[in-house]
Amino acid sequence: MGTGDPNGMGMAHALASSMGGIKTAGDLVARMQLRKMRLNEAKQYVAEKLGVSVLDLSDSTVMRTVREELDIGVVTAVPGLAKGLEAKARIADLLDIRINSVERLKAKTGLGAGAPA
Amino acid sequence: MSKTVTRMGDGSSVVRSRDEIRREVVEGSEAAAVKAKIPALEENEVDYLVDMFASPMRMWSVERGHEAVMTKDGGTNTLISSRLSSGIAAPIGRETAVRLFERAFAFDSMEVGHIDYSVKPSKFIVSVEQEHMELLQHTTVFPLFYGFMPNLGLYYRPDGQFENPSDLLPLGKIDAARRTQEEALEACHDDVVWQSRMFAETGADAINYDTVASTGDAEFLATLRATRTISSETDMPVEVSMAAEMVLGFHGELEYEGTRLAGLWPHQQMKLVERAGAAIFGPVVNNNSKKSCAWNVARAATFVKACTAEATIPIHPNVGNGVGGVPMFEVSPLDMVSRASAAMIEIGKADGL
Numbered sequence: 389m390g391t392g393d394p395n396g397m398g399m400a401h402a403l404a405s406s407m408g409g410i411k412t413a414g415d416l417v418a419r420m421q422l423r424k425m426r427l428n429e430a431k432q433y434v435a436e437k438l439g440v441s442v443l444d445l446s447d448s449t450v451m452r453t454v455r456e457e458l459d460i461g462v463v464t465a466v467p468g469l470a471k472g473l474e475a476k477a478r479i480a481d482l483l484d485i486r487i488n489s490v491e492r493l494k495a496k497t498g499l500g501a502g503a504p505a
Numbered sequence: 506m507s508k509t510v511t512r513m514g515d516g517s518s519v520v521r522s523r524d525e526i527r528r529e530v531v532e533g534s535e536a537a538a539v540k541a542k543i544p545a546l547e548e549n550e551v552d553y554l555v556d557m558f559a560s561p562m563r564m565w566s567v568e569r570g571h572e573a574v575m576t577k578d579g580g581t582n583t584l585i586s587s588r589l590s591s592g593i594a595a596p597i598g599r600e601t602a603v604r605l606f607e608r609a610f611a612f613d614s615m616e617v618g619h620i621d622y623s624v625k626p627s628k629f630i631v632s633v634e635q636e637h638m639e640l641l642q643h644t645t646v647f648p649l650f651y652g653f654m655p656n657l658g659l660y661y662r663p664d665g666q667f668e669n670p671s672d673l674l675p676l677g678k679i680d681a682a683r684r685t686q687e688e689a690l691e692a693c694h695d696d697v698v699w700q701s702r703m704f705a706e707t708g709a710d711a712i713n714y715d716t717v718a719s720t721g722d723a724e725f726l727a728t729l730r731a732t733r734t735i736s737s738e739t740d741m742p743v744e745v746s747m748a749a750e751m752v753l754g755f756h757g758e759l760e761y762e763g764t765r766l767a768g769l770w771p772h773q774q775m776k777l778v779e780r781a782g783a784a785i786f787g788p789v790v791n792n793n794s795k796k797s798c799a800w801n802v803a804r805a806a807t808f809v810k811a812c813t814a815e816a817t818i819p820i821h822p823n824v825g826n827g828v829g830g831v832p833m834f835e836v837s838p839l840d841m842v843s844r845a846s847a848a849m850i851e852i853g854k855a856d857g858l
Binding site: 389390391392393394396397398399400401402403404405406407408409410411412414415417418419421422423424425426427430442443446460461463471472473475476479486487488489490491492 | 583593608611612711816818819821829836837842843846850
């Protein structure tokens with residue numbers, strides 16, 4: 389992104405152009421970009437896995453409910469829902485991807501053999 | 506004819522007619538096209554930018570459904586640092602700052618980084634950095650990068666152990682200036698690879714090499730080689746973000762897999778970064794503060810469009826102060842940042858910022 393005062397630069401970009409992070413499905417699409425998917429391909433992949441439309445991915449009114457139902461982390465503080473690594477473990481299964489911190493958790497705890505790379 | 510208050514590349518306000526804005530958009534795009542031998546913007550793209558800059562509205566944005574992914578360089582420095590990153594010195598720690606970026610600002614991803622942000626000083630406190638990454642991986646949901654600058658300049662005297670090519674070149678010692686860069690880039694490469702491996706161990710989601718080639722072609726070569734190593738030998742994706750629009754030929758003869766690095770433009774840099782195995786490329790387009798924002802945004806979008814037209818990996822152009830059409834001013838004006846932001850995605854077809 390680049391430097392600039394946080395309100396004028398980072399948050400301005402977030403409002404003008406960003407998907408919306410865990411308020412929507414921005415974190416999930418970002419994870420697919422880390423697997424070298426271009427934007428449209430990444431959105432299509434996540435939408436199919438979540439069972440929503442591509443337009444829904446950036447819609448906080450849709451994604452708030454979807455994220456709670458799938459228990460993959462929500463932006464507001466809700467006791468009982470998956471947090472941090474718990475949510476990421478569920479995201480790895482949902483998107484069928486390897487998340488490094490989840491693999492580390494499995495290795496440390498013996499809770500799973502780990503997903504294929 | 507109606508006129509609009511818009512801005513110059515230094516952020517100052519200026520009044521323009523619609524015809525003047527159109528002329529500046531066309532000239533900005535042609536300036537990029539001539540420099541890098543790439544296509545200028547098409548008529549409908551010019552029309553979009555003219556409408557954007559002729560609009561009196563304070564805020565501009567992408568269409569619903571066109572939203573893209575944000576990756577952040579400079580870590581949390583905008584919140585916790587000082588002028589070095591336009592920071593506000595908020596009295597909070599880095600872990601709190603990252604949580605705020607996830608929860609309060611709804612960023613798509615975030616980066617952990619040392620406040621100095623160069624690999625050379627940060628490697629000495631790598632265990633502190635690793636601990637931050639490990640703790641944050643427990644509490645956050647969005648992807649977390651570790652980021653740093655290769656910053657080859659710190660390897661030269663007086664900061665580093667190698668002779669400074671800036672001292673040698675004015676003396677006409679061209680060969681010696683080249684040799685010292687070749688030696689320094691090896692040390693820089695080794696540090697970049699070592700530091701990256703430390704974060705592959707922590708469960709980091711990715712690594713971001715930022716402000717790449719700030720000291721020219723030798724630094725770019727060190728980064729490309731490190732990208733190749735980390736991408737092929739670890740499960741950690743690499744983002745490569747540039748320092749400027751053209752790779753300076755401080756050495757002049759260095760090549761990566763048969764391609765000379767000096768003088769490469771963003772679409773040419775992208776091909777090498779892609780070949781090295783990176784997951785995301787961040788091109789930079791410099792601003793001319795004496796030209797209008799319409800001129801600068803059109804020029805930047807033209808460069809970025811040439812990248813995205815041929816890329817197979819996501820392209821996240823830099824849009825901070827003084828690059829990507831954002832005015833060169835410490836406190837960024839919302840009206841122009843939002844326009845540069847939308848133009849990069851709607852016209853440049855960027856996958857993120």
